[in-house]
Amino acid sequence: MPVEPVEISFETSIALSEARTRILGSLEERKGKVKVDYPTELVVALGSGAKTRLLGGMWIDKRNLPRDLTVSLRELATGSQIKVTVHDSLGFGSRAGLREKYQQVMYEDAMTLKSEFQDAR
Numbered sequence: 001m002p003v004e005p006v007e008i009s010f011e012t013s014i015a016l017s018e019a020r021t022r023i024l025g026s027l028e029e030r031k032g033k034v035k036v037d038y039p040t041e042l043v044v045a046l047g048s049g050a051k052t053r054l055l056g057g058m059w060i061d062k063r064n065l066p067r068d069l070t071v072s073l074r075e076l077a078t079g080s081q082i083k084v085t086v087h088d089s090l091g092f093g094s095r096a097g098l099r100e101k102y103q104q105v106m107y108e109d110a111m112t113l114k115s116e117f118q119d120a121r
Contacts, residue, residue: 003088003099006106012117013079016040022116023071023082030112032069042071045089046109062105065098066090069109082117084110 012019020039027034027044036043047066068089074081086106088095095102114120 001095002090003095003102003106005085005087006103006110007083007085008110008114009081009083010114010117010120011076011079011081012120014117014119016073016075016080019080019082019117020073023073023113026113026116027069030063030109035068040073040075042069042073044069044071047089047105062101065102065105067102067106067109069113071113082113084113086110 014022016039020042023042024034027042027046030046032044032046034042034044045066045068047064066089068087070085070087072083072085074083086109088102088106
């Protein structure tokens with residue numbers, strides 16, 4: 001069974017285009033691969049399914065666990081609203097012993113994006 005997704009939402013006074021640029025920059029630093037790139041929607045793949053299956057999820061760094069990060073942006077009169085959802089993307093197979101590791105890295109992914117915005121509320 002897949003690990004439950006992590007989801008956070010926040011608002012910032014930063015304009016939508018600048019927010020999007022900050023998010024893409026942060027994900028690029030984390031070696032994310034953009035799968036969907038729309039002005040108000042981004043889907044980025046993080047981690048490596050092949051490495052996880054080849055070496056075993058218990059033995060790899062948590063940052064290598066495969067996951068998809070979806071960012072939805074909405075323009076507000078006072079800035080932007082940002083919703084971040086991180087999903088386990090390993091596919092079929094057991095996650096025995098991996099749930100806590102997955103939850104940690106998915107929460108870190110979401111909070112790293114939020115930390116790009118000092119005025120996030």
